[in-house]
Amino acid sequence: xxxxxxxxVAAELAMSFVATLHRKLRAGMSPAVVGLDPRVESLPALLxxxxxxxxxxxxxxxxxxxxxxxxxxxxxxxxxxxxxxxAEGYAAFEQTCRRARGLGLLVIADVKRGDIGAxxxxxxxxxxxxxxxxxxxxxxxxxxxxxxxxxxxxxRALFVLVRTSNxxxxxxxxxxxxxxxxxxxxxxxxxxxxxxxxxxDEGYCSVGAVVGATQPGELARLRxxxxxxxxxxxxxxxxxxxxxxAAAAFDARGRGGLVxxxxxxxxxxxxxxxxxxxxxxxxxxxxxxxxSAASAGAGQASAP
Amino acid sequence: xxxxxxxxVAAELAMSFVATLHRKLRAGMSPAVVGLDPRVESLPALLxxxxxxxxxxxxxxxxxxxxxxxxxxxxxxxxxxxxxxxAEGYAAFEQTCRRARGLGLLVIADVKRGDIGAxxxxxxxxxxxxxxxxxxxxxxxxxxxxxxxxxxxxxRALFVLVRTSNxxxxxxxxxxxxxxxxxxxxxxxxxxxxxxxxxxDEGYCSVGAVVGATQPGELARLRxxxxxxxxxxxxxxxxxxxxxxAAAAFDARGRGGLVxxxxxxxxxxxxxxxxxxxxxxxxxxxxxxxxSAASAGAGQASAP
Numbered sequence: 042x043x044x045x046x047x048x049x050v051a052a053e054l055a056m057s058f059v060a061t062l063h064r065k066l067r068a069g070m071s072p073a074v075v076g077l078d079p080r081v082e083s084l085p086a087l088l089x090x091x092x093x094x095x096x097x098x099x100x101x102x103x104x105x106x107x108x109x110x111x112x113x114x115x116x117x118x119x120x121x122x123x124x125x126x127x128a129e130g131y132a133a134f135e136q137t138c139r140r141a142r143g144l145g146l147l148v149i150a151d152v153k154r155g156d157i158g159a160x161x162x163x164x165x166x167x168x169x170x171x172x173x174x175x176x177x178x179x180x181x182x183x184x185x186x187x188x189x190x191x192x193x194x195x196x197r198a199l200f201v202l203v204r205t206s207n208x209x210x211x212x213x214x215x216x217x218x219x220x221x222x223x224x225x226x227x228x229x230x231x232x233x234x235x236x237x238x239x240x241x242d243e244g245y246c247s248v249g250a251v252v253g254a255t256q257p258g259e260l261a262r263l264r265x266x267x268x269x270x271x272x273x274x275x276x277x278x279x280x281x282x283x284x285x286x287a288a289a290a291f292d293a294r295g296r297g298g299l300v301x302x303x304x305x306x307x308x309x310x311x312x313x314x315x316x317x318x319x320x321x322x323x324x325x326x327x328x329x330x331x332x333s334a335a336s337a338g339a340g341q342a343s344a345p
Numbered sequence: 346x347x348x349x350x351x352x353x354v355a356a357e358l359a360m361s362f363v364a365t366l367h368r369k370l371r372a373g374m375s376p377a378v379v380g381l382d383p384r385v386e387s388l389p390a391l392l393x394x395x396x397x398x399x400x401x402x403x404x405x406x407x408x409x410x411x412x413x414x415x416x417x418x419x420x421x422x423x424x425x426x427x428x429x430x431x432a433e434g435y436a437a438f439e440q441t442c443r444r445a446r447g448l449g450l451l452v453i454a455d456v457k458r459g460d461i462g463a464x465x466x467x468x469x470x471x472x473x474x475x476x477x478x479x480x481x482x483x484x485x486x487x488x489x490x491x492x493x494x495x496x497x498x499x500x501r502a503l504f505v506l507v508r509t510s511n512x513x514x515x516x517x518x519x520x521x522x523x524x525x526x527x528x529x530x531x532x533x534x535x536x537x538x539x540x541x542x543x544x545x546d547e548g549y550c551s552v553g554a555v556v557g558a559t560q561p562g563e564l565a566r567l568r569x570x571x572x573x574x575x576x577x578x579x580x581x582x583x584x585x586x587x588x589x590x591a592a593a594a595f596d597a598r599g600r601g602g603l604v605x606x607x608x609x610x611x612x613x614x615x616x617x618x619x620x621x622x623x624x625x626x627x628x629x630x631x632x633x634x635x636x637s638a639a640s641a642g643a644g645q646a647s648a649p
Contacts, residue, residue: 078464121460121467127439127474132432153460155482156425157511160382163429170431178459180484180506182513202484207461209486216531219521224528227520 058173058198059242065114071329072336075109076303077118086312095129102137104318106144112325115147117301138171149174155181161188174198179228186235193239193247203228203263206253206276229266236269243296245271254282261289272298278305284331288338295336302328362477362502363546369418375633376640379413380607381422390616399433406441408622410448416629419451421605442475453478459485465492478502483532490539497543502551507532507567510557510580533570540573547600549575558586565593576602582609588635592642599640606632
């Protein structure tokens with residue numbers, strides 16, 4: 042498969058992440074994201090079986106991404122699963138991002154970086170070079186976020202970890218603060234502040250948040266603290282939550298949320314299944330329908 | 346320069362990070378670490394001037410690392426500055442780590458990763474493949490740390506972010522908790538707990554912490570909460586702290602701390618300086634002396 046012509050990519054970039062997302066949703070797409078967490082042992086056995094891991098991963102996404110582009114607006118490649126294979130894996134990560142963008146998919150690079158001033162600038166340049174949005178760990182505070190905000194003003198987006206979906210998430214994120222609320226609430230308020238000066242589209246700006254769907258009560262509480270943030274909701278599927286658990290992320294118009302599923306879609310088949318791509322398409326379509334229902338359900342529940 | 350024979354690297358790995366560090370300190374080395382944050386615009390102008398950025402970075406470290414190996418026990422490459430150059434930069438990161446280890450330097454990969462279960466396992470495999478120790482962001486809690494602890498049992502080490510050295514570090518890390526203490530104190534207690542079952546050498550185990558030198562009072566307070574953790578202290582030099590500010594990390598025998606400086610050593614020259622390598626050697630020797638004095642000073646201060 043050839044890389045897309047440069048002009049196509051450039052045209053996609055001319056519109057901001059948030060505006061592009063909303064254009065896709067207005068056209069009827071579901072606010073669903075498919076996570077790309079390549080595990081070599083789960084790839085279709087027949088696909089480039091003799092090749093090196095990074096080449097097998099690329100071959101898999103070359104088949105999968107065109108199918109996904111017709112069903113969901115965005116993908117979320119997790120760089121850890123690519124870095125696992127060293128520099129070749131990192132090259133596969135970049136190539137996968139480029140390929141996805143060439144197909145019109147928004148790319149949310151799940152890098153969970155968080156570093157100070159000069160280092161954050163290096164990361165921002167590296168990751169926004171091939172992604173529309175990235176995830177960020179905010180433990181180091183505002184000056185670790187600032188370098189990314191400049192890119193957000195220019196159309197890129199940020200999803201700040203506010204409440205993760207793993208079992209021990211509450212260990213630190215749920216610590217109650219002396220001033221009231223927990224650490225996640227403090228992070229949510231900071232997300233709201235970081236997005237204050239940024240343009241909005243349909244009421245949302247380019248500084249978003251990651252809040253797991255594993256505790257729906259948390260999601261509703263944190264949503265109220267950052268009304269202009271698009272909330273990226275992981276934890277659906279293998280981590281135990283259902284798409285409906287993400288309903289609290291959405292407003293009455295079905296905006297404000299993006300629900301991610303990874304393993305349930307791109308590992309929905311056995312490596313020996315010959316019809317694996319059909320299974321992926323079916324799983325992605327079912328997931329997109331579930332997320333659409335969750336976002337519409339939120340609208341009905343809160344409609345006057 | 347040829348890569349070192351496999352046997353040499355394997356022999357180095359046979360001893361744990363902590364034991365290797367202590368062996369070097371007993372032999373008279375200073376607990377000083379030089380940070381590798383490659384900035385292409387600061388490299389010596391005459392060195393591989395026509396080459397691509399990743400190749401120039403490699404050429405620089407090929408000259409610098411043998412000089413450093415005679416002066417300090419460890420280097421801390423920051424992956425962000427390599428990733429800045431994409432897959433080629435990532436390959437340069439791996440090669441720099443390998444070269445440093447081949448020279449007998451301990452490698453602390455400053456990756457500040459933090460992700461959940463399966464993703465953390467992917468990172469652990471990726472980074473311990475070419476580093477003796479890594480830095481970790483603990484915001485996601487114990488289950489994001491667990492995959493690394495298995496490697497720590499096998500001799501690798503971990504430095505968990507407890508209090509960073511940047512200006513906005515206190516924004517979240519300094520939040521006072523309802524149960525008393527701040528978030529950094531909670532993180533320090535967790536570091537102590539994570540290292541509980543691990544072997545120790547001279548009283549220290551392989552789960553360490555990062556605590557900036559920019560607030561010496563914080564360092565003394567946090568040291569008491571994690572008595573078995575080696576504290577890696579950044580923030581010396583360009584970030585405003587002096588080596589003496591790290592004294593509280595050390596015990597009476599001068600153990601328990603590692604002090605890092607980056608820009609002050611590997612950017613101590615102008616790109617046009619012809620004697621840049623001599624300047625690097627002098628800066629590294631002066632830094633090592635300052636750190637030795639800081640660690641000895643702690644010993645004298647707390648001696649009976």
